[in-house]
Amino acid sequence: MSLLGDVFRRVLPEEPKLKVYSGENVRNVALVGHGHAGKTQLVSAMLYTSGAAAKMGHVDDGSATTDYDDEETSRQMSISTGVAFLEWGKTKINILDTPGFNMFVHEAKMALPVVDAAIVVVDGVAGVEVVTQRVWNYCDEYNTPRLIVVNRMDRDRADAARVLESVEKAFGRNVIPIELPIGAEKSLSGVVDLVRMKAYTYELGGNGKGKETEIPANLKEQAQAAHERLVELVAEGDDALMEKFFEAGTLREEDLVPALHNAIREDKIFPVIFSSGLGNIGADRIMDFIVDYTPAPSEHEWVTGEAGGNGDSPRRHETDAEPVSLYVFKTVQDPFAGRISYFKVFSGVVKNESSVQNFRSNSPEKLSHISLMQGKTAVPINELHAGDIGAVAKLKDTLTGDTLGEKTAPIQYPRVKLPEPAITFAIEPKSRADEDKLGPGLHKLMEEDAMLRFFRDPQTKEFLIAGTGQQHIEVTVSKLKKRYNTQVNLKAPKVPYRETIRGKADVQGRHKKQTGGHGQFGDCKIKMEPLPRGGDFEFVNDIFGGAIPKNFIPAVEKGIKDAAARGYLAGYPVVDFKVVLYDGSYHDVDSNDLSFQLAGRIAFKKAMEVAKPTLLEPIMNVEITVPDDFAGSIMGDLNSRRGRIQGMDNKAGNTIVKAEVPMAEMLTYGADLTSMTQGRGSFNMEMHHYDIVPGQLQEKIIEKSKADRGEVTEEEE
Numbered sequence: 138m139s140l141l142g143d144v145f146r147r148v149l150p151e152e153p154k155l156k157v158y159s160g161e162n163v164r165n166v167a168l169v170g171h172g173h174a175g176k177t178q179l180v181s182a183m184l185y186t187s188g189a190a191a192k193m194g195h196v197d198d199g200s201a202t203t204d205y206d207d208e209e210t211s212r213q214m215s216i217s218t219g220v221a222f223l224e225w226g227k228t229k230i231n232i233l234d235t236p237g238f239n240m241f242v243h244e245a246k247m248a249l250p251v252v253d254a255a256i257v258v259v260d261g262v263a264g265v266e267v268v269t270q271r272v273w274n275y276c277d278e279y280n281t282p283r284l285i286v287v288n289r290m291d292r293d294r295a296d297a298a299r300v301l302e303s304v305e306k307a308f309g310r311n312v313i314p315i316e317l318p319i320g321a322e323k324s325l326s327g328v329v330d331l332v333r334m335k336a337y338t339y340e341l342g343g344n345g346k347g348k349e350t351e352i353p354a355n356l357k358e359q360a361q362a363a364h365e366r367l368v369e370l371v372a373e374g375d376d377a378l379m380e381k382f383f384e385a386g387t388l389r390e391e392d393l394v395p396a397l398h399n400a401i402r403e404d405k406i407f408p409v410i411f412s413s414g415l416g417n418i419g420a421d422r423i424m425d426f427i428v429d430y431t432p433a434p435s436e437h438e439w440v441t442g443e444a445g446g447n448g449d450s451p452r453r454h455e456t457d458a459e460p461v462s463l464y465v466f467k468t469v470q471d472p473f474a475g476r477i478s479y480f481k482v483f484s485g486v487v488k489n490e491s492s493v494q495n496f497r498s499n500s501p502e503k504l505s506h507i508s509l510m511q512g513k514t515a516v517p518i519n520e521l522h523a524g525d526i527g528a529v530a531k532l533k534d535t536l537t538g539d540t541l542g543e544k545t546a547p548i549q550y551p552r553v554k555l556p557e558p559a560i561t562f563a564i565e566p567k568s569r570a571d572e573d574k575l576g577p578g579l580h581k582l583m584e585e586d587a588m589l590r591f592f593r594d595p596q597t598k599e600f601l602i603a604g605t606g607q608q609h610i611e612v613t614v615s616k617l618k619k620r621y622n623t624q625v626n627l628k629a630p631k632v633p634y635r636e637t638i639r640g641k642a643d644v645q646g647r648h649k650k651q652t653g654g655h656g657q658f659g660d661c662k663i664k665m666e667p668l669p670r671g672g673d674f675e676f677v678n679d680i681f682g683g684a685i686p687k688n689f690i691p692a693v694e695k696g697i698k699d700a701a702a703r704g705y706l707a708g709y710p711v712v713d714f715k716v717v718l719y720d721g722s723y724h725d726v727d728s729n730d731l732s733f734q735l736a737g738r739i740a741f742k743k744a745m746e747v748a749k750p751t752l753l754e755p756i757m758n759v760e761i762t763v764p765d766d767f768a769g770s771i772m773g774d775l776n777s778r779r780g781r782i783q784g785m786d787n788k789a790g791n792t793i794v795k796a797e798v799p800m801a802e803m804l805t806y807g808a809d810l811t812s813m814t815q816g817r818g819s820f821n822m823e824m825h826h827y828d829i830v831p832g833q834l835q836e837k838i839i840e841k842s843k844a845d846r847g848e849v850t851e852e853e854e
């Protein structure tokens with residue numbers, strides 16, 4: 138097999154095949170947390186320390202295993218979840234390195250269904266941050282067991298006590314340290330294990346293997362007190378242990394370790410440990426803790442799904458004995474290898490070259506060249522057992538979120554619920570050649586990016602792309618250029634204004650034309666009145682005695698509808714009005730469909746002249762989360778955007794502001810919020826309702842629309 142380009146490489150077949158692990162000896166973990174907490178660097182430290190990588194990779198020079206995409210290395214930040222694996226003793230650890238920037242943090246949520254624990258990485262200086270809270274909530278949603286790592290402890294002003302306090306304050310009394318750091322900042326030299334009461338010392342920037350020693354004298358007392366607190370908390374959850382604890386005044390290691398394992402699995406304890414990924418201190422302990430304290434996939438009681446849309450809820454034990462089922466949690470579009478699907482085997486044993494059924498598309502798929510992914514490198518493997526994670530290239534009709542498996546045992550595991558995109562841009566190809574490539578390129582990118590949307594606005598006819606924020610769209614534009622050689626311009630999208638009426642009208646529309654032989658004649662009288670918001674359009678036929686023959690009445694309605702769609706004030710569709718057709722006249726020879734359509738149009742225009750037409754604008758429901766310090770300035774800013782505050786909430790040092798704001802004022806909010814909060818704010822918004830545009834703004838919108846459309850031409854008549 139050959140090298141397959143920049144993103145995806147297969148190792149050469151001469152390299153030895155990897156050992157096959159069964160579920161009890163596998164651990165799947167996701168590193169989650171705020172951006173820059175050091176997750177990706179920590180993965181590199183673990184890979185190097187375990188021997189899975191020959192050299193220590195670094196985020197800062199683009200050599201970290203799990204940040205390999207061009208977009209990631211050039212920005213030095215994770216954008217999508219990177220997958221790696223390592224062997225630690227008898228256990229294989231699969232690691233999902235998730236992004237922590239709020240525009241990409243949905244990737245962390247998408248990783249949770251396939252892991253058995255989350256490693257919540259917190260910065261040793263900053264403590265709990267906005268996204269730390271966000272990923273914690275995701276873990277709550279999935280009942281994911283958690284291990285908290287306070288990382289970057291070698292930084293100036295790193296402070297274990299202060300960060301612990303911030304973590305306890307945010308996540309409650311079940312947060313408990315099971316390590317203490319030895320030293321801090323530049324003199325960080327190791328950690329104390331509070332379960333086994335041993336110390337481990339390291340060389341800063343060394344091989345990462347801790348040397349076991351006695352606890353330093355100056356930490357003895359503190360370590361003993363922390364050990365006792367830990368023992369008490371563990372004993373609290375278990376009557377038998379409580380008994381032992383009362384008798385002996387403490388617990389022995391062989392009781393403590395399994396009890397802690399169970400308490401962590403059940404989300405009763407959230408242990409805290411310390412590390413420096415860059416200095417490679419404590420990464421070996423993280424792997425020890427993953428093996429000892431986080432559950433194996435086989436420890437889950439059930440994984441429940443659905444089948445065939447008939448209300449059945451089939452479920453599986455994560456064991457080899459059950460029928461094969463696997464869940465695709467990530468898709469990558471590689472320019473050379475094509476579609477790569479990352480999956481977790483939830484049950485059964487998946488063999489290379491076997492066939493499985495896709496339960497969404499109901500089509501068979503062949504699993505050729507099953508691999509383990511080490512960042513961008515695919516390492517071939519013959520089979521994967523229940524609980525393990527792998528990847529396969531070139532599935533025909535499989536997307537992220539799909540479940541595949543044994544045809545006779547259908548199951549679909551739940552898909553991850555994601556918010557709607559927050560920002561929309563109009564996208565224009567730069568040239569004719571770009572135009573042809575734009576659609577196919579974006580459709581490929583959408584396969585690997587769950588929050589990307591591409592569509593055409595039926596009202597404004599613009600092509601739009603929507604995503605989580607400015608930076609997300611910029612990444613997309615850059616991928617289009619680099620991967621698909623497609624160049625585009627972005628513009629703020631047009632706001633989909635509408636028009637309506639506030640008054641009533643009673644008018645006549647008459648169309649008469651005499652040319653050569655046949656003439657044209659149509660004549661109608663209509664009343665027009667407003668409907669409540671959302672009322673759209675209603676047409677009532679109130680003709681008695683055949684003033685207009687029945688067969689021409691739909692033509693009048695069509696004429697009015699067509700004219701309404703083209704707008705009256707500024708070219709936006711007219712909505713929320715009712716028309717009653719109550720009288721008219723016709724001509725035996727000259728009347729036809731077209732004449733009555735034109736009569737309808739004329740009537741509509743005349744009615745609009747008197748019915749007090751006005752513009753409507755979309756109002757968004759916006760929810761903004763910012764650290765408390767920024768709450769004041771965010772509210773002031775919302776005021777200047779014509780926003781109406783609907784409510785406020787406080788959670789873990791963050792203020793959540795809910796407001797209704799006109800869409801026209803929110804077109805660049807993502808970028809504005811980032812600069813107002815130094816990147817620490819996040820927001821969500823969705824369309825809520827339409828409301829009347831204030832008078833002075835109406836004039837501007839109407840002027841602009843006239844300019845955009847060029848001269849208004851009077852049609853017909």
Ligand SMILES: Nc1nc2c(ncn2[C@@H]2O[C@H](COP(=O)(O)OP(=O)(O)O)[C@@H](O)[C@H]2O)c(=O)[nH]1
Pocket residue numbers: 171172173174175176177178179196197213214215237288289290291292412413414415416
């Ligand atoms: N001082 C120090 N810097 C670190 C450490 N870990 C990572 N960094 C730096 O912090 C930045 C962000 O690291 P990265 O691993 O990309 O963070 P992520 O966003 O959580 O994945 C990079 O510049 C790293 O070099 C650490 O343990 N100590």
Ligand SMILES: [Mg+2]
Pocket residue numbers: 176177178204214215234235236237
């Ligand atoms: Mg990262």
